[in-house]
Amino acid sequence: MAQGDPQQRADQQAELEARAEDLQQQLETLQERLDQAGEQNAGAGVQEARHQLNQARSQMQQAAQMAQQGQQQEAASQAQEAAGDLSEMAQELSQAQQQMQQQMAEALQSALSATANDALSLARRQTELRDQMDGRSTAELADMRGDEAALAQGIRNLAENYAEGTQMAAPGSRDLLEAVGQAMESLEATIEAMEGRRGRSPSPMSEAEGVVQALNEVAMLAMTSGEQGQSQGQASASQQMMQQLQQLAQQQGELMNDAASLSPMQLGQEAMQEQMQEMAGEQDQIAEDLGDLSEGEQGEGEAVGDLETLAQEALELAQALAQGRLDPEVLRRQERLFHRLLDAGRSLERDEESEERESEVPGLFDREGVAELTEEAVDALRFRVPDARALRALSPAQRALVLEYFQRLNRAGGDPTGSRNPPGPGAGGGS
Known part of the structure; x- marks a missing residue:
């Protein structure tokens, strides 16, 4: 291309501007995704890419001014530097995208592992409660309703943590949440059976067994989903x-x-x-x-x-x-x-x-x-949390506020828990 051709110089300038605009849009999209995911490490790469883009735009402006002043050779040199900076910026952007994908995959694996842990802990606690129901009188079973209510809160927390931690991007999310819903339905049926509202059949122990099976299914699905999400490549021993x-x-x-x-x-x-x-x-x-x-x-x-x-x-x-x-x-x-x-x-x-x-x-x-x-972690709730049907009618933000409100009520007088919802409420006191 002749360096002194004004038309070709204008075409080159327009091509660089279009490329810069496209990269700018990719950059903003990536930045938005990083902000939503709370990823900081990949954000450093985005900042470097932004710096490269700003530098390229500055060089394009200088090239345009030089071309207008008749300094065609200097304008061509600035345009070439701008093109080089845009190429570096594209590489920085690609690396930032790869880093973000890796960090999101790691966060997903962590959330799935936590879900499996919580499901197993809750299944074990329900197994303990199921065994304690054997031979209990109706009055004694009624006294255990608080333990089951605490377990229900633990299942709700598990679902909230799973949805937040995976952003519903994990393989098999629908199946896992259906299993969580089945656990909640079985648990509600367990409480009704303990209160005698279901007559003699099915028994509270039978309904409690349904809770255990559903929670075991949640744990299996979380583990299977984690396997599917593992990065490909040769695995270690x-x-x-x-x-x-x-x-x-x-x-x-x-x-x-x-x-x-x-x-x-x-x-x-x-x-x-x-x-x-x-x-x-x-x-x-x-x-x-x-x-x-x-x-x-x-x-x-x-x-x-x-x-x-x-x-x-x-x-x-x-x-x-x-x-x-x-x-x-x-x-x-x-x-x-x-x-x-x-x-x-x-x-x-x-x-x-x-x-x-x-x-x-x-x-x-x-x-x-x-x-x-622990026994403290599954203590009876002082204030009953709205049931799953009522919570589903709320938006995610409203649901989170309602859960947090009841958690604070039930934790009054006890030590506060960490920022992450526990498998069960952290109220003190035994049943």
């Missing part, structure tokens, strides 16, 4: 083991649900025996897979727990099923094995994250298993 444990936990959870569904069925002897043998085969396969995983374990024993013990427990459960045993004790042991498998996989995941972040965050410490809710 510990990551492969973690994925295998999560798959085995999912298989155990499905088997556990099948067994719980089969238990109340009035099947003929031959049909029941066929079903029991099929479940025994599935349980035996889980035991075999755990045994193989244990034999291939290399220095990861503390991270994943005693796989040999888990394999032996699975084998004993398979033998019990093969013998036709499907009593409450077998069902509880299946449930405990499911939780222990999930614990093992998440323990290994935390160890993996700790190794990756060791140089960035000093003072990390190991935590074993999932932190269960």
